[in-house]
Amino acid sequence: MNIAKKFRRRYLVKGGIHPAPMKSTASFVIAPGPAPDGVIIPLTQHVGAQCEPIVEVGERVLVGQKIGDSGEFLSAPVHSSISGEVTGFVRHPHPYGHEVLSIQIASDGKFELSPGVEPKGDPFEMSPEEIRKIIREGGIVGLGGATFPTHVKISPVQGKQIDTLILNGAECEPYLTGDHRLLLEKTREVIQGGLILKRAVNAREVVVAIESNKKDAIEMAQEVGGELGVEVISLPSRYPMGAEKTLIKTVLGREVPSGGLPMDVGALVDNIGTCYAIHELFYKGMPLVERVLTVQGDGIAGHANLRVRIGTLVHDVVEFCGGMVGKPGKLIIGGPMMGLAQHTTSVPVIKGTTGIIVFRGETFFSREPAHFVCIRCGRCVRRCPMNLMPYAFGAFADMSMWQKLDECHIDDCVECGCCAYVCPTKNPLVQLVKVGKEGVVRYRKKMGSYQEED
Amino acid sequence: MCATEKRWDLIRRRTELELRSDKKNIKPEDLLTISVSPHIQGRDTATLIMLWVIVALLPLTAYAIYVCGWSAVTVIASSIVGSVSAEFLIQRFRHVPVSIGDLSAVLTGLLLALTLPPRLPFWMPLIGGVVAIALGKQVFGGLGHNIFNPALVGRAILAISWPKYMNTSYLVHPKAWAVNTAQIKTINAVTSATPLFAAKQVRSGALQINEGTYVKPLLLGNPWGAIGEVSALLVIVGLLILLLRGIVDWRIPVCFVGTVVILSSIRGQNPLFAAFSGGLMLGACFMATDYVTNPMTSWGKVIFATGCGVVTYLLRFHSNLPEGVMFSILFMNGLTPLIDRYIKPRPFGHSKRSIVPAKEASEQ
Ligand code: SF4
Numbered sequence: 079m080n081i082a083k084k085f086r087r088r089y090l091v092k093g094g095i096h097p098a099p100m101k102s103t104a105s106f107v108i109a110p111g112p113a114p115d116g117v118i119i120p121l122t123q124h125v126g127a128q129c130e131p132i133v134e135v136g137e138r139v140l141v142g143q144k145i146g147d148s149g150e151f152l153s154a155p156v157h158s159s160i161s162g163e164v165t166g167f168v169r170h171p172h173p174y175g176h177e178v179l180s181i182q183i184a185s186d187g188k189f190e191l192s193p194g195v196e197p198k199g200d201p202f203e204m205s206p207e208e209i210r211k212i213i214r215e216g217g218i219v220g221l222g223g224a225t226f227p228t229h230v231k232i233s234p235v236q237g238k239q240i241d242t243l244i245l246n247g248a249e250c251e252p253y254l255t256g257d258h259r260l261l262l263e264k265t266r267e268v269i270q271g272g273l274i275l276k277r278a279v280n281a282r283e284v285v286v287a288i289e290s291n292k293k294d295a296i297e298m299a300q301e302v303g304g305e306l307g308v309e310v311i312s313l314p315s316r317y318p319m320g321a322e323k324t325l326i327k328t329v330l331g332r333e334v335p336s337g338g339l340p341m342d343v344g345a346l347v348d349n350i351g352t353c354y355a356i357h358e359l360f361y362k363g364m365p366l367v368e369r370v371l372t373v374q375g376d377g378i379a380g381h382a383n384l385r386v387r388i389g390t391l392v393h394d395v396v397e398f399c400g401g402m403v404g405k406p407g408k409l410i411i412g413g414p415m416m417g418l419a420q421h422t423t424s425v426p427v428i429k430g431t432t433g434i435i436v437f438r439g440e441t442f443f444s445r446e447p448a449h450f451v452c453i454r455c456g457r458c459v460r461r462c463p464m465n466l467m468p469y470a471f472g473a474f475a476d477m478s479m480w481q482k483l484d485e486c487h488i489d490d491c492v493e494c495g496c497c498a499y500v501c502p503t504k505n506p507l508v509q510l511v512k513v514g515k516e517g518v519v520r521y522r523k524k525m526g527s528y529q530e531e532d
Numbered sequence: 533m534c535a536t537e538k539r540w541d542l543i544r545r546r547t548e549l550e551l552r553s554d555k556k557n558i559k560p561e562d563l564l565t566i567s568v569s570p571h572i573q574g575r576d577t578a579t580l581i582m583l584w585v586i587v588a589l590l591p592l593t594a595y596a597i598y599v600c601g602w603s604a605v606t607v608i609a610s611s612i613v614g615s616v617s618a619e620f621l622i623q624r625f626r627h628v629p630v631s632i633g634d635l636s637a638v639l640t641g642l643l644l645a646l647t648l649p650p651r652l653p654f655w656m657p658l659i660g661g662v663v664a665i666a667l668g669k670q671v672f673g674g675l676g677h678n679i680f681n682p683a684l685v686g687r688a689i690l691a692i693s694w695p696k697y698m699n700t701s702y703l704v705h706p707k708a709w710a711v712n713t714a715q716i717k718t719i720n721a722v723t724s725a726t727p728l729f730a731a732k733q734v735r736s737g738a739l740q741i742n743e744g745t746y747v748k749p750l751l752l753g754n755p756w757g758a759i760g761e762v763s764a765l766l767v768i769v770g771l772l773i774l775l776l777r778g779i780v781d782w783r784i785p786v787c788f789v790g791t792v793v794i795l796s797s798i799r800g801q802n803p804l805f806a807a808f809s810g811g812l813m814l815g816a817c818f819m820a821t822d823y824v825t826n827p828m829t830s831w832g833k834v835i836f837a838t839g840c841g842v843v844t845y846l847l848r849f850h851s852n853l854p855e856g857v858m859f860s861i862l863f864m865n866g867l868t869p870l871i872d873r874y875i876k877p878r879p880f881g882h883s884k885r886s887i888v889p890a891k892e893a894s895e896q
């Protein structure tokens with residue numbers, strides 16, 4: 079049984095790549111980040127509706143005070159991460175590339191806590207509804223980068239029961255080590271947070287899934303997990319092991335149907351950082367106002383794992399770590415495989431910022447959006463974790479053949495970048511997929527297939 | 533309020549500076565580069581792959597030159613010159629970037645030369661190289677767009693246009709290692725000197741040979757064939773290099789050679805002789821595995837290679853041709869688009885059967 083499971087985990091989950099891990103910060107203790115002069119808190123930091131500001135310009139706000147909220151279900155409130163004065167509402171550059179309405183707060187340097195920040199009581203006495211409500215008020219979203227509001231994820235859906243909660247400690251992206259450090263330093267808190275979620279969704283078991291290259295974290299988790307009745311699973315180290323669908327397939331052997339949710343196969347995946355934030359919320363009362371991120375790359379003087387206040391400008395974090403070295407190259411928010419390259423350092427750290435990676439101008443790599451040349455080597459097909467045909471996406475998107483793209487199931491692509499990573503002719507496959515997805519949406523609108531589907 | 537304002541001013545100035553300060557003074561190298569993810573890349577490039585294939589062919593080429601002498605050097609050199617210059621001129625003519633630096637034309641030239649007999653006059657490989665690139669590759673639109681293996685297209689056209697040269701330019705007095713003179717004499721007694729041709733005559737009753745005695749020369753130094761057929765062992769060495777580098781899929785050579793061996797031994801041929809004679813090893817390891825002209829998926833590759841094997845067997849045993857490897861690969865190249873159309877990977881989460889219902893799965 080166990081051997082069969084191990085075999086399945088190693089061999090039956092197809093695709094994936096083995097990029098150089100570059101996790102030199104894995105041994106760096108999480109340090110407090112910079113104390114910013116001021117912060118810029120975007121009102122959209124999550125999947126879903128934008129928040130409305132609920133403070134006035136000139137008002138004094140405190141750490142942990144709610145400053146923006148929305149009436150929509152699919153949304154999460156935002157909180158002030160410093161104490162100080164609201165100086166304005168501006169459209170400010172956002173890591174996702176556009177300008178977003180944001181609240182500027184100038185610090186008074188005191189970091190005074192809001193009176194609302196106090197322990198919420200024993201979560202194991204509460205009903206699932208109460209837990210969900212507190213999680214929503216705490217502004218908790220998925221901290222692995224997807225930023226899907228957690229209270230939505232754990233809301234029950236008619237006829238669907240979650241039996242297994244997977245705490246995702248895979249951290250398969252190269253360079254990033256924040257979750258690894260959290261697992262080492264805050265093992266108990268992380269697992270406690272997981273248990274709170276377990277109670278909220280009434281799951282039967284909790285498993286912590288950690289990639290086998292983090293031996294120390296696995297041992298720690300096994301020790302604490304044994305006490306708390308949580309199973310620890312060692313995953314093969316391979317990118318994208320931490321992608322939700324791949325992770326569920328690896329751990330449970332269940333395949334999330336195309337277009338479906340993990341809930342459809344009775345699973346729920348939550349990130350290590352999210353669990354820690356939930357623990358902080360219940361036992362300290364602190365809403366999501368800071369997160370752990372990794373600063374890495376050859377273009378920055380100091381490398382670190384930092385606890386950074388949300389809204390701190392990336393510029394401040396970079397200066398805090400000693401500033402950039404060499405010619406400016408690339409500044410990436412997130413990991414190098416799926417992260418977003420930024421055109422300016424004045425974007426703020428948001429809830430989904432897993433890392434800040436700077437590459438030097440001398441060494442960075444950039445894919446030229448040149449002509450699509452495919453030598454049909456088939457590597458992209460072999461590596462695609464979703465079992466798709468990336469070369470076809472590239473070719474069809476290059477020729478604007480939207481219908482063909484639709485037939486090739488382009489919607490199932492998770493944009494993990496494995497295909498573009500291995501492509502020997504360096505085709506910008508993910509870029510072409512993004513172009514293709516948009517084209518397909520336009521094509522469907524034109525063909526009116528939306529109405530047909532209803 | 534003064535202090536607060538000052539602080540805030542700092543932030544704003546910083547931002548403004550980066551965002552909108554006199555943009556004209558910013559030099560491009562001071563800017564950050566943006567692009568779509570991923571921001572790191574694997575090590576392999578197309579050129580590197582071509583280079584590794586050429587490296588894998590080098591032991592074979594070197595030994596062939598040792599066995600066949602200067603005539604082989606002439607053939608190899610003129611074939612490479614022909615294909616590279618054709619690529620250069622055609623790309624110039626089409627006003628597209630000249631890509632001879634990616635070594636694919638060099639590889640085509642080398643592969644073509646290895647399928648030719650060693651004593652051709654120099655102009656034939658030259659024409660072959662030009663034709664391989666022009667009709668085999670550039671007419672389709674260059675690298676990656678061709679349907680047929682360019683080297684084999686070149687060879688096929690030479691074989692059809694000048695059959696006399698192609699059938700008689702083999703060595704008469706080879707100095708191969710590990711082959712005794714008596715065997716050479718037996719073979720030289722027949723008009724055309726490739727063992728497969730001899731085998732054909734055996735079937736027709738014109739000649740008596742013992743196939744088993746040829747296996748050793750075929751492996752170590754076969755003087756009666758094309759340049760690249762001198763040693764099956766060195767072809768296998770090349771294949772191992774490619775397999776270790778992860779460049780070719782093992783399925784193609786294994787299925788191709790496997791099919792031919794099984795079918796031939798059913799017909800009573802010595803299986804080792806079937807595997808090592810003629811261009812089978814070279815074709816299965818270096819021609820059929822050409823990325824561009826074989827299917828993308830693993831099962832597609834199995835079908836492709838098995839098809840090649842079957843056609844090779846049919847041509848060897850039921851046609852007038854002495855050898856069928858070239859035409860079988862070209863034939864299956866033509867079927868590749870069809871195979872690719874029907875054999876597709878099952879996208880993740882798309883089959884009803886594979887989804888284990890939650891309840892059932894948790895009870896396992
Ligand atoms: S980016 Fe999309 S197509 Fe490419 S490997 Fe990932 S899932 Fe497959």
Ligand code: SF4
Pocket residue numbers: 451452453454455456457458459468469472497500501502503504505
């Ligand atoms: S990896 Fe690149 S060259 Fe190879 S098949 Fe895919 S798109 Fe073509």
